[in-house]
Amino acid sequence: MAPRSSIDITFDRASQNAKMYRLWSDPGKPYARNLIANLSELPPYGSWSLGKDDWKDDHVKGKENCGRLYHGELSWYPVPGGEVVPLPLHVAVKWMRGERMVNQLRHEAEMYMGPLHRLQGQVVPIFYGFFTGKIEGVHIGCIVLEWCPGNEWMTFGKPDQKELADRWEAVQLLHRAGVKHGQLYKRRDSLRLWEGRHFLRARDGKLRIVDFQQARKHDCAGSMRPHEDLNIHLDHKCRELCFAEIHLRRAIEGGPDFKTPWLPY
Numbered sequence: 001m002a003p004r005s006s007i008d009i010t011f012d013r014a015s016q017n018a019k020m021y022r023l024w025s026d027p028g029k030p031y032a033r034n035l036i037a038n039l040s041e042l043p044p045y046g047s048w049s050l051g052k053d054d055w056k057d058d059h060v061k062g063k064e065n066c067g068r069l070y071h072g073e074l075s076w077y078p079v080p081g082g083e084v085v086p087l088p089l090h091v092a093v094k095w096m097r098g099e100r101m102v103n104q105l106r107h108e109a110e111m112y113m114g115p116l117h118r119l120q121g122q123v124v125p126i127f128y129g130f131f132t133g134k135i136e137g138v139h140i141g142c143i144v145l146e147w148c149p150g151n152e153w154m155t156f157g158k159p160d161q162k163e164l165a166d167r168w169e170a171v172q173l174l175h176r177a178g179v180k181h182g183q184l185y186k187r188r189d190s191l192r193l194w195e196g197r198h199f200l201r202a203r204d205g206k207l208r209i210v211d212f213q214q215a216r217k218h219d220c221a222g223s224m225r226p227h228e229d230l231n232i233h234l235d236h237k238c239r240e241l242c243f244a245e246i247h248l249r250r251a252i253e254g255g256p257d258f259k260t261p262w263l264p265y
Contacts, residue, residue, distance in 0.1 A: 002027035007035040007131045009093070009142065011059065011070075021059070023131035023142060026106070031129050033076035037144065039093055040071050060135050064098030071147060074128060090147035090203075091128060095140070102132055102141035104213040109143055111212045115178050121146065123173045125208050148200035148208050158191060161251040164244075166207045167199055171244040172223070174209060180218035181209060185243035188234075190261040 005025040011018060025031060073088035096105050109130030112120065120126045125146035132141040159167070174181060184198055202208050221238045224245055234242050250260050 003030040004028075005030040005034055005129065005131075007037060007129065007142070007144070009037045009039060009072075009095075012038055012040045019059075021133070021135060021140070023133040023140060025129060025131055033079065035129060035144065036075045036077065037072045037091065037093060038088075039095075059095065060097065060138050060140065062097070064138070065096075065101045066098065067094060067096035067101055069094055072144075074144060089128075090149075092125070092145045092147050094143045094145075096142065097138050097140050099139040102139050105130060105141045105143050106132075108212045108215070111179065111215050112145075115217060116212065119173060119177055121202075122206070123170045123209060124212075125202070125210060145210075146202060146208070148202045148210065159196070161248070163199075164248040164251050168244045168248045170199070170207050170209050171241055175218065175220040175238060175241050178217055178219065179212075180216050180220075180238075180240055181212065182214040182216060182240075183211065184209075184240050185247065188239075188243045188246045190263050191247060192263045 004027055006022055007024075008020055008022050010020045070093045072091050072093045074091040075088045094105060096102055109127070112124070112127035116124050116127075125148065128144040128146075130141070130143045132139070134140070171181075171184065181198065185195060186192070198209055198211050200208050200210055218238075220241065223238065223241050224232070247260060254260070
């Protein structure tokens with residue numbers, strides 16, 4: 001039998017019937033440790049919906065192909081003769097149900113383990129593992145990542161020049177690694193609140209790009225030349241990278257009150 005690793009997940013919920021769920025890594029893809037995660041559903045963190053869902057009070061039953069994002073504490077089972085288990089790490093856990101969403105999580109995990117590996121902890125979150133299982137006949141999957149406490153993106157206003165510069169630098173590094181995110185800047189004529197959900201701040205204050213379920217390996221067609229017009233046609237260039245640069249240039253040229261429209265959705 002191919003080696004596998006496990007994760008035991010419990011939910012910190014106001015219930016006398018709290019359950020523990022055990023999920024497994026894909027066959028032949030074990031991690032260094034068997035993990036333990038306690039996930040919070042209570043303030044101040046709570047959980048966030050990942051798709052339209054009435055979720056209610058059950059982590060398994062309900063509408064399929066949707067999920068939630070949880071804040072959790074991660075530790076692992078001690079290994080004889082191994083290192084001492086440290087204090088729990090703060091992590092983000094994407095919990096998905098439904099085969100289609102589990103496969104999307106698997107794709108995201110493959111991106112973290114592949115082209116994004118060297119960017120972990122710098123431009124993208126640290127990846128701790130991807131686990132699946134079939135519980136009560138339902139396909140369940142979860143991915144465990146570094147927790148980014150600066151994730152209240154819905155309270156953010158229009159990004160300033162420094163924020164746009166940090167985003168542009170991060171997108172550059174992403175594309176140099178051969179990855180196109182696919183959900184970053186959608187327009188070159190405006191900035192949107194919704195785009196901020198992919199740019200979070202980790203505990204070290206540095207920017208992390210998150211959510212790679214739709215990412216693809218990418219041979220980048222290039223950015224703009226230093227003095228190229230912002231209104232050029234972009235058919236033969238990388239739009240995701242160019243749009244990040246266009247918004248930064250507008251902020252630099254326009255100063256603190258740059259006029260790029262801000263759409264609060």
